[in-house]
Amino acid sequence: MTKDIKVAIIGVGGVGKAFISQLANFIDRNRSSASVSVVYISRSSAALISKNYQPLSLTAFVPEQLDAAGAPPLSVPDLIQFLKGSGGEAILIDNTSSIDLANQYPDFLNAGIHIATPNKKGFSSEKKLWDDIFAAAGNNGGTGGYVFHEASVGAGLPVISTVKDLVDTGDEITKVEGVFSGTMSFLFNEFAPVGSSDPPRAFSEVVKVAKDAGYTEPDPRDDLNGLDVARKLTILARLSGLDIASPTSFPVQSLIPKPLESASSSQEFMDGLPNFDGDIGKLADDAKREGKVVRFVGSIDVPSKAVKVGLEKFDVSHPIAGLKGSDNIIAFYTKRYGDRALIVQGAGAGAEVTAMGVLSDVIKIIARIK
Amino acid sequence: MTKDIKVAIIGVGGVGKAFISQLANFIDRNRSSASVSVVYISRSSAALISKNYQPLSLTAFVPEQLDAAGAPPLSVPDLIQFLKGSGGEAILIDNTSSIDLANQYPDFLNAGIHIATPNKKGFSSEKKLWDDIFAAAGNNGGTGGYVFHEASVGAGLPVISTVKDLVDTGDEITKVEGVFSGTMSFLFNEFAPVGSSDPPRAFSEVVKVAKDAGYTEPDPRDDLNGLDVARKLTILARLSGLDIASPTSFPVQSLIPKPLESASSSQEFMDGLPNFDGDIGKLADDAKREGKVVRFVGSIDVPSKAVKVGLEKFDVSHPIAGLKGSDNIIAFYTKRYGDRALIVQGAGAGAEVTAMGVLSDVIKIIARIK
Numbered sequence: 187m188t189k190d191i192k193v194a195i196i197g198v199g200g201v202g203k204a205f206i207s208q209l210a211n212f213i214d215r216n217r218s219s220a221s222v223s224v225v226y227i228s229r230s231s232a233a234l235i236s237k238n239y240q241p242l243s244l245t246a247f248v249p250e251q252l253d254a255a256g257a258p259p260l261s262v263p264d265l266i267q268f269l270k271g272s273g274g275e276a277i278l279i280d281n282t283s284s285i286d287l288a289n290q291y292p293d294f295l296n297a298g299i300h301i302a303t304p305n306k307k308g309f310s311s312e313k314k315l316w317d318d319i320f321a322a323a324g325n326n327g328g329t330g331g332y333v334f335h336e337a338s339v340g341a342g343l344p345v346i347s348t349v350k351d352l353v354d355t356g357d358e359i360t361k362v363e364g365v366f367s368g369t370m371s372f373l374f375n376e377f378a379p380v381g382s383s384d385p386p387r388a389f390s391e392v393v394k395v396a397k398d399a400g401y402t403e404p405d406p407r408d409d410l411n412g413l414d415v416a417r418k419l420t421i422l423a424r425l426s427g428l429d430i431a432s433p434t435s436f437p438v439q440s441l442i443p444k445p446l447e448s449a450s451s452s453q454e455f456m457d458g459l460p461n462f463d464g465d466i467g468k469l470a471d472d473a474k475r476e477g478k479v480v481r482f483v484g485s486i487d488v489p490s491k492a493v494k495v496g497l498e499k500f501d502v503s504h505p506i507a508g509l510k511g512s513d514n515i516i517a518f519y520t521k522r523y524g525d526r527a528l529i530v531q532g533a534g535a536g537a538e539v540t541a542m543g544v545l546s547d548v549i550k551i552i553a554r555i556k
Numbered sequence: 557m558t559k560d561i562k563v564a565i566i567g568v569g570g571v572g573k574a575f576i577s578q579l580a581n582f583i584d585r586n587r588s589s590a591s592v593s594v595v596y597i598s599r600s601s602a603a604l605i606s607k608n609y610q611p612l613s614l615t616a617f618v619p620e621q622l623d624a625a626g627a628p629p630l631s632v633p634d635l636i637q638f639l640k641g642s643g644g645e646a647i648l649i650d651n652t653s654s655i656d657l658a659n660q661y662p663d664f665l666n667a668g669i670h671i672a673t674p675n676k677k678g679f680s681s682e683k684k685l686w687d688d689i690f691a692a693a694g695n696n697g698g699t700g701g702y703v704f705h706e707a708s709v710g711a712g713l714p715v716i717s718t719v720k721d722l723v724d725t726g727d728e729i730t731k732v733e734g735v736f737s738g739t740m741s742f743l744f745n746e747f748a749p750v751g752s753s754d755p756p757r758a759f760s761e762v763v764k765v766a767k768d769a770g771y772t773e774p775d776p777r778d779d780l781n782g783l784d785v786a787r788k789l790t791i792l793a794r795l796s797g798l799d800i801a802s803p804t805s806f807p808v809q810s811l812i813p814k815p816l817e818s819a820s821s822s823q824e825f826m827d828g829l830p831n832f833d834g835d836i837g838k839l840a841d842d843a844k845r846e847g848k849v850v851r852f853v854g855s856i857d858v859p860s861k862a863v864k865v866g867l868e869k870f871d872v873s874h875p876i877a878g879l880k881g882s883d884n885i886i887a888f889y890t891k892r893y894g895d896r897a898l899i900v901q902g903a904g905a906g907a908e909v910t911a912m913g914v915l916s917d918v919i920k921i922i923a924r925i926k
Contacts, residue, residue, distance in 0.1 A: 211726045343898060344714040344721070351714070351916040356581045381873075503751075503878070511896050522908045526881050528713060532898035539892055546721040553924055 189555060190274035192239060193548075194226035194265060197281030198249040201304060201337075202229075204541035205281055210244035212545060222552065226268065227252065228259040235260065239272045262290045266297045275555050277548060280305045289315065295322035295330040300555070302547035304337030304540050309424070310417035310433050316424060332551050337543030339366065339418045340514050340534040348530060349425045352520055359426040361519040363485040363527075366418045368512035368535030369402050369409040370482040375509055378470045378479040380502045389466045390459035397456070401512065405452040410441040412482075415495045419484040423493050426486060430493065439496025441466070441482070473499045479507045505529065559925060560644035562609060563918075564596035564635060567651030568619040571674060571707075572599075574911035575651055580614035582915060592922065596638065597622065598629040605630065609642045632660045636667045645925050647918060650675045659685060665692035665700040670925070672917035674707030674910050679794070680787035680803050686794060702921050707913030709736065709788045710884050710904040718900060719795045722890055729796040731889040732856040733897075736788045738882035738905030739772050739779040740852040745879055748840045748849045750872045759836045760829035767826070771882065775822040780811040782852075785865045789854040793863050796856060800863065809866025811836070811852070843869045849877045875899065 195206065206227070213222055223241035227234045232252040236242050260268060269276035278294050280287055280303035288308030291301055308319055322330045339345045352359055365371045377392045393410075396402050402409050416433040423430045430436070440447075442455075443462040449455040466480075473480050478499040483506060486493050500507040509515055514534025517527035533539050565576065576597070583592050593611035597604045602622040606612050630638060639646035648664050650657055650673035658678035661671055678689055694700045709715045722729055735741045747762045763780075766772050772779050786803040793800045800806070810817075812825075813832040819825040836850075843850050848869040853876060856863050870877040879885055884904025887897035903909050 208726055212724075215726070342721075342725075342892070344718050344900070347717065348714050351712075351912070351919075354582075354919050355712075355912045355915040356578055356585070357912060505875075505878075508873070508875075508878075513896055522712070522912060523903055526883055526903055528902035530714070530900055533893055533896055542721070542725045542727060542892060545725040549721075549724050 189221070190272070191222045191552060191555070192269060192272045192274060192276045193222060193224045193279060194228075194269055194276065195224060195279040195281065196228050196259075196287060197279075198227065198229050198252065199281065200537035201540045201544070202281035203247075203249065204537040205279065205544050206244055206247050208538075208541050208545050209548070210247070212549075213244070225272070226260070226265065230259065233257050233259040235268070262287075262293060266294060266299060269299055270297055276300070277302060277551055279303065279544060279548070280308075281544070283307060285311060291315075291333065292318040292322040295319065295324070295333060298324075298329070298331050300331040300551045301333040301335075302544050302551060303333075303335050304341070304544055305335070306338045306414075306417045306421065309335055309338055310420040313424075313429065313431050332554055334547035334550055335421075336547050337540045339421055340516060340530065340543075341536060342539035342542040342546070343514060343516070343530050343532050343534055345516055345530055346421070346425065348518065348528065349422060352518065352522075352528075353425065353427070357523075358488075358521040359486075359518060360488050360521065361486065362419075362422050362426065362488075362516065363506075363519075364483060364516035365481060365506060365509055365514055366415045366484050366516070366534065367409065367482065368514060368533065369396065370415065371509055371514060371534075372396055372401050372512040373409075374479075374481050375511065377466075378473070378481075380479055380507050386467065386470060388460060388463040390456075390463050393459060394456065405455070407442050407449075407452070407455055412438045412440050412495050415482070415484045419486060419493050419495055423486045423488075426488055428486070428488060428491055428493070436493040437496065438494070441497075469497065477502055481506050481509075505531075559591070560642070561592045561922060561925070562639055562642045562644060562646045563592060563594045563649060564598075564639055564646065565594060565649040565651065566598050566629075566657060567649075568597065568599050568622065569651065570907035571910045571914070572651035573617075573619065574907040575649065575914050576614055576617050578908075578911050578915050579918070580617070582919075583614070595642070596630070596635065600629065603627050603629040605638070632657070632663060636664060636669060639669055640667055646670070647672060647921055649673065649914060649918070650678075651914070653677060655681060661685075661703065662688045662692040665689065665694070665703060668694075668699070668701050670701040670921045671703040671705075672914050672921060673703075673705050674711070674914055675705070676708045676784075676787045676791065679705055679708055680790040683794075683799065683801050702924055704917035704920055705791075706917050707910045709791055710886060710900065710913075711906060712909035712912040712916070713884060713886070713900050713902050713904055715886055715900055716791070716795065718888065718898065719792060722888065722892075722898075723795065723797070727893075728858075728891040729856075729888060730858050730891065732789075732792050732796060732858075732886065733876075733889075734853060734855075734886035735851060735876060735879055735884055736785045736854050736886070736904065737779065737852065738884060738903065739766065740785065741879055741884060741904075742766055742771050742882040743779075744849075744851050745881065747836075748843070748851075750849055750877050756837065756840060758830060758833040760826075760833050763829060764826065775825070777812050777819075777822070777825055782808040782810050782865050785852070785854045789856060789863050789865055793856045793858075796858055798856070798858060798861055798863070806863040807866065808864070811867075839867065847872055851876050851879075875901075 225236035277300045285307040323333045324330045416438045420433045484495045515531040595606035647670045655677040692700045693703045786808045790803045854865045885901040
């Protein structure tokens with residue numbers, strides 16, 4: 187017998203909208219075998235709240251409906267009470283990147299509410315939050331809700347699930363290495379392409395093109411500071427068994443030139459960036475003379491507990507050098523796989539593939555509670 | 557509360573032994589949260605059968621214990637009755653490649669017994685068996701046992717689970733392409749390596765080296781006939797939504813020269829193979845002149861329902877051309893991922909990684925029934 191499952195969704199940006207559309211389609215396709223309904227959708231300013239737990243209509247949902255509805259979002263304690271009041275199972279979908287919400291995951295889990303989220307903050311911030319989340323969660327046999335976060339690394343790519351399968355079956359991960367940021371991938375695949383005979387482009391010019399095309403955060407410094415990659419490495423290192431205090435507890439190379447760290451605006455930063463093209467251009471030239479290219483990568487060496495994020499040179503025949511577009515590549519070296527890595531590669535960013543990662547987590551939760 | 561889970565293991569060859577060792581380790585590590593015990597281990601000639609469902613000792617298990625125990629294996633009906641008699645949940649591990657056992661999966665599933673297996677036969681033979689298995693299984697909301705077969709394609713690589721995640725979340729797979737046989741991968745990576753200036757080697761010589769090193773089946777024709785790859789393609793095509801009648805219902809190129817099909821022994825085949833080195837050598841030379849290499853691949857084009865297995869030429873810069881060792885590579889093209897494939901790559905054969913795929917299925921079953 188299938189239990190009733192109520193879903194609350196917080197965040198209706200790009201990923202949130204794509205998720206709602208995919209979930210609506212999933213519910214349509216699975217009417218017979220599952221009883222899943224959405225009873226709460228919110229963003230920071232407003233919420234749609236179901237009356238008597240009647241399913242909210244997801245067809246042709248647009249975020250503007252939230253403002254039209256006019257209700258303020260529930261506080262976390264009120265949301266927990268609302269979801270528990272249905273008497274059945276409930277899943278929180280956190281499609282935000284809010285640390286405030288992530289800080290309250292243990293409360294949801296302790297109340298038996300499951301969580302699926304692409305939000306990296308809960309798993310890559312202070313170690314205490316990670317410990318609190320997994321102490322509360324039911325994933326390892328406890329009584330709390332299940333928490334899944336596949337899309338926190340590599341979007342819909344099977345990255346987190348692969349690490350878990352390796353570790354859970356008793357393999358030992360020795361090294362993880364790869365390109366973990368779609369933006370960084372695009373920047374360096376354009377800036378230092380393999381086998382190109384074109385004259386080299388200025389790094390600042392590539393950043394400008396990427397910014398104008400929407401491939402970077404609104405302020406490109408949020409990509410170039412390396413913190414996004416550091417957060418993903420923190421998650422994978424913790425899953426691999428390392429005790430990582432925070433995403434700033436290991437060396438992270440920022441591509442923001444020191445003098446521009448204090449730029450007062452994104453525009454001032456972009457205007458100043460060409461002054462530093464010589465430095466990174468020289469790195470690329472040096473690499474080229476060795477038959478290599480520079481790439482922005484992260485790596486975890488488990489035996490030496492060394493995690494680092496930054497620029498490295500790769501031989502042009504290396505899989506990391508040959509990436510295209512904004513693809514991610516993640517190579518797992520383990521005891522069982524030996525010298526040849528298990529590799530996962532593909533688009534690691536984008537609303538649709540991120541939403542897919544969240545929905546596959548929801549499907550895993552449903553399989554465990556039905 | 558964790559239910560008691562009884563495990564029956566059939567098959568104690570390379571994969572079976574590795575699985576027993578990994579399972580013993582898993583049980584040791586998870587004493588607190590799971591109550592998993594092995595109550596039956598058999599091979600075709602003999603079985604170890606628990607008395608009163610007491611756990612069989614897995615420490616330092618060697619297959620010779622089965623012969624020493626002297627009991628004949630139970631028939632399938634008797635095994636089902638034995639497992640159901642425990643009153644708890646039960647999992648059948650089929651580490652054989654037997655079609656006879658696969659034919660009886662529906663009986664196990666209908667009895668509520670779960671199945672985890674690397675055996676391709678149940679999922680790649682006549683379509684009726686596939687239909688019967690999934691009609692009986694509980695995977696899609698039914699009352700039968702769960703059936704998982706991750707290791708039937710790519711061993712421990714996340715291949716089946718990735719296809720399922722794509723399909724279950726509503727993505728549309730348009731094309732699957734790759735190298736699906738570790739043996740074929742090794743043969744062609746050696747025979748036609750990228751960027752080698754060495755004089756080309758005879759194909760028959762490469763086959764002989766591979767056979768002597770244990771990289772092929774005892775009779776290399778069992779690899780060279782392409783059927784192993786055809787079975788894997790059948791499974792992935794069915795999961796992608798195509799109605800494939802059998803692994804011989806689409807074009808499969810055999811690398812066994814016609815006149816050698818009737819060779820009466822493996823030795824006679826190997827002795828005759830050098831006479832045909834010219835044909836495949838010419839293919840490789842032609843490819844080389846175009847800047848390409850030949851590889852033995854499988855592909856599924858979903859819109860045109862075209863499945864095929866055989867030799868194809870790839871540009872030296874193509875990821876399929878750049879494979880090393882006996883690695884598999886599987887590229888999924890989907891509506892959401894667009895032009896850039898989701899790629900999974902790594903060792904797709906070997907006892908340890910195959911056993912890992914089976915154990916990860918067991919862990920998924922435990923998560924669903926606890």
